[in-house]
Amino acid sequence: MRDLLSDLISRLKNASKMKHSVVPVPRSNLNVRLLSILQKEGYIMGYKFLSNDPYHLEVYLKYGDLGASFKDIKRISKSGKRTYISSKSLDSLRNGLGTYIISTSKGLVSDREAQALRLGGELLISIF
Numbered sequence: 001m002r003d004l005l006s007d008l009i010s011r012l013k014n015a016s017k018m019k020h021s022v023v024p025v026p027r028s029n030l031n032v033r034l035l036s037i038l039q040k041e042g043y044i045m046g047y048k049f050l051s052n053d054p055y056h057l058e059v060y061l062k063y064g065d066l067g068a069s070f071k072d073i074k075r076i077s078k079s080g081k082r083t084y085i086s087s088k089s090l091d092s093l094r095n096g097l098g099t100y101i102i103s104t105s106k107g108l109v110s111d112r113e114a115q116a117l118r119l120g121g122e123l124l125i126s127i128f
Contacts, residue, residue, distance in 0.1 A: 046060050077124050087114065103124055
């Protein structure tokens with residue numbers, strides 16, 4: 001698969017719907033950075049590098065009383081249609097709900113971090 005980010009999103013979404021606690025995902029620098037943001041924001045419990053398989057990671061999903069910690073995760077900017085946002089537009093973007101992952105000149109950051117750093121960039125993922 002060429003689009004590892006879309007593959008990661010599909011695996012997380014399908015695993016959460018089936019109530020799996022652990023899901024294997026392809027290992028890439030982009031996926032590792034995205035998973036660290038998801039862990040910091042509280043959407044997953046964590047992830048682990050596999051010693052016997054250098055090409056995959058194990059992601060530990062987080063569940064509460066109402067189910068998975070996220071209801072929906074979507075890819076916004078796609079290869080056919082890129083979506084960009086300025087730092088001034090970040091306030092009106094989420095209205096306090098969910099999290100957006102943005103690819104900036106400083107790397108992948110959440111919308112809160114991008115707003116604090118006053119950075120815009122490519123709007124990759126929305127998580128609610």
